[in-house]
Amino acid sequence: MTTNTARKEEPAGSANPLESLSALLEEDMKQVNALILENMDSKVPLIPQLASYLIAAGGKRIRPLLTLACTQLYGGEMERAHRLAASVEFIHTATLLHDDVVDESDERRGQDAANLVFGNQASVLVGDFLFSRSFQLMVKDGSLDILRILSDAAAIIAQGEVLQLSTTGNIETSLDDYLEVIKAKTAALFAAACEVGPIIGGQNHDAARAMAEYGLNLGIAFQIIDDALDYAGGQEKIGKTVGDDFREGKMTAPVLFALQNADAKEKQFWQRTLSDKNQKKSDLKQAQEIMAHHNAIELSMVLARDYGEKARLALAEAPDHELRALLDDIVSFTIEREF
Amino acid sequence: MTTNTARKEEPAGSANPLESLSALLEEDMKQVNALILENMDSKVPLIPQLASYLIAAGGKRIRPLLTLACTQLYGGEMERAHRLAASVEFIHTATLLHDDVVDESDERRGQDAANLVFGNQASVLVGDFLFSRSFQLMVKDGSLDILRILSDAAAIIAQGEVLQLSTTGNIETSLDDYLEVIKAKTAALFAAACEVGPIIGGQNHDAARAMAEYGLNLGIAFQIIDDALDYAGGQEKIGKTVGDDFREGKMTAPVLFALQNADAKEKQFWQRTLSDKNQKKSDLKQAQEIMAHHNAIELSMVLARDYGEKARLALAEAPDHELRALLDDIVSFTIEREF
Numbered sequence: 001m002t003t004n005t006a007r008k009e010e011p012a013g014s015a016n017p018l019e020s021l022s023a024l025l026e027e028d029m030k031q032v033n034a035l036i037l038e039n040m041d042s043k044v045p046l047i048p049q050l051a052s053y054l055i056a057a058g059g060k061r062i063r064p065l066l067t068l069a070c071t072q073l074y075g076g077e078m079e080r081a082h083r084l085a086a087s088v089e090f091i092h093t094a095t096l097l098h099d100d101v102v103d104e105s106d107e108r109r110g111q112d113a114a115n116l117v118f119g120n121q122a123s124v125l126v127g128d129f130l131f132s133r134s135f136q137l138m139v140k141d142g143s144l145d146i147l148r149i150l151s152d153a154a155a156i157i158a159q160g161e162v163l164q165l166s167t168t169g170n171i172e173t174s175l176d177d178y179l180e181v182i183k184a185k186t187a188a189l190f191a192a193a194c195e196v197g198p199i200i201g202g203q204n205h206d207a208a209r210a211m212a213e214y215g216l217n218l219g220i221a222f223q224i225i226d227d228a229l230d231y232a233g234g235q236e237k238i239g240k241t242v243g244d245d246f247r248e249g250k251m252t253a254p255v256l257f258a259l260q261n262a263d264a265k266e267k268q269f270w271q272r273t274l275s276d277k278n279q280k281k282s283d284l285k286q287a288q289e290i291m292a293h294h295n296a297i298e299l300s301m302v303l304a305r306d307y308g309e310k311a312r313l314a315l316a317e318a319p320d321h322e323l324r325a326l327l328d329d330i331v332s333f334t335i336e337r338e339f
Numbered sequence: 340m341t342t343n344t345a346r347k348e349e350p351a352g353s354a355n356p357l358e359s360l361s362a363l364l365e366e367d368m369k370q371v372n373a374l375i376l377e378n379m380d381s382k383v384p385l386i387p388q389l390a391s392y393l394i395a396a397g398g399k400r401i402r403p404l405l406t407l408a409c410t411q412l413y414g415g416e417m418e419r420a421h422r423l424a425a426s427v428e429f430i431h432t433a434t435l436l437h438d439d440v441v442d443e444s445d446e447r448r449g450q451d452a453a454n455l456v457f458g459n460q461a462s463v464l465v466g467d468f469l470f471s472r473s474f475q476l477m478v479k480d481g482s483l484d485i486l487r488i489l490s491d492a493a494a495i496i497a498q499g500e501v502l503q504l505s506t507t508g509n510i511e512t513s514l515d516d517y518l519e520v521i522k523a524k525t526a527a528l529f530a531a532a533c534e535v536g537p538i539i540g541g542q543n544h545d546a547a548r549a550m551a552e553y554g555l556n557l558g559i560a561f562q563i564i565d566d567a568l569d570y571a572g573g574q575e576k577i578g579k580t581v582g583d584d585f586r587e588g589k590m591t592a593p594v595l596f597a598l599q600n601a602d603a604k605e606k607q608f609w610q611r612t613l614s615d616k617n618q619k620k621s622d623l624k625q626a627q628e629i630m631a632h633h634n635a636i637e638l639s640m641v642l643a644r645d646y647g648e649k650a651r652l653a654l655a656e657a658p659d660h661e662l663r664a665l666l667d668d669i670v671s672f673t674i675e676r677e678f
Contacts, residue, residue, distance in 0.1 A: 044501045047501055094467075095467075098463050098467060120459070122504060124440055124463055125500045128437060128496075129501065132490055132494035135474055136487075139486045142483055147478045148475075151471055151478050154467075155468060155471035155475055157467075157471075158465070159382075159468060161464045161467070162385050162465060165460055165464065166383065166384075166385055
């Protein structure tokens, strides 16, 4: 994603703070991965087959890393963090599986979407299985507070996904509607993943609220950039199909910014391509050109930076710690990333 | 469903013990229904629209009735039972919604399946929402034991559904495979719905185990009869399409009994219709004729009665009570029902 805005200077020796965090928490992530493998096992062979197809493909593992980092930052018991990080990743994976069915995506994490390989039916059911497993992990942990936080997040995610369905193809969608969708479908789980940390650490309500706030705003920024990359990213880098959102008629930040000052002809273009889903081969390129004309990608990044600042502000309430610095770097990384 | 077997004599004045139970627990069921309505509400209008489409259509509400009855039977707090009965019904409804996507069913509870009216996408996501809500209700209840029982049940249900997917169209499926599928996809939730009762009532492990055993075996019997009705029921009575399982190639009890002594020509018939899914219009009728020739419906009922007996035996451990008598009647009713 190329813009004219200055790139935030990276801290010395840490080009990618997610990698630094992974390195710092390497032993913990090994435990999380072991728990993920163990808990996606089942005597029904199709379940580990399908789940490992998706989970082995990688992904950034940003949510479990957040849970681990936020727990360690507040001196919480890491064994509990491992289990809950796996639980959070299972909720995320279940959502992806159900999303692929929903969106008829062609590619996910650089390979064919699971639903194309295994069928919609298996994707729905294995998603349900992982979702149930995530609750079993929470029950093992035994904290009702955490069960409440994560079951609330799960309900919010589902509502966000349904809301997204209702706004799809509707060019009257407002930026507020869009923000409501991404807060629910993405940021709520980021918030929960972070909030769990201080709770494991036995902290008071303020610490939990601050980390939830950090996660929420980071999640919003993360999703805005994801949506910008869907028009501006390089196919080989982001590992998903550029133009997916366009083909599905999703009303995302870059579209909304392009629509804000659209002339009649441009409005017609968006109406035809997104609402009527009447798309020609050259339309994606034209969409990108219209966006460039309206600085829609840059405006999306400015919006993402706003939320990034809010995340940083909330994070400042956390104790001064190497991990806090990395969590701060992750905000910039999330916004400036090209994949 | 007409058979040559004698119909168990109904207790005087109680032609339908489910109705008697509903009448006895009418005030409680009102509370459960109010909780269901309240908790399927959302500021995203599509969610109550879709959920109420399915829930308003009725259904037997057998699972929440079981939770209420088993709680009252053990003197448990009924306010907790209301919440958990709603939770159990939400898990069931979520499963139905995901099942409809999976099975491409045409009809559910006598009307078009939700996925045909609202789309597969909405059905998956509203299912996820109801599933999350069911966990929120459990968290409100606050019993980790009950959270464990119901999250375990949810994981088992999903595994059963995936296992069913793996056996579909496979004429090598054994009766044991089939029983494993229905224990998981149906009976596990019946068992959990019943087990919750003595736990709310503060009973010991033995009482919980006995009621789980009752529910499990009742659920197995219930599903075997459901599967028999899919070939032998009257369309207008069962409110789902006769022949659904046949069209989907499901390996259910009547098919397996027909296969047990099938000659080569019959095997070819099942291979063509269920494995190869190459079906002509007259094939359902022929399937029914082959089943009649092998007494497959009667044998299914005998199998269901076996499990009914096991359910009764477990129930005998419960305290002597009007409700116990009704729960006993429900076993016969489940097996002899024609819808």
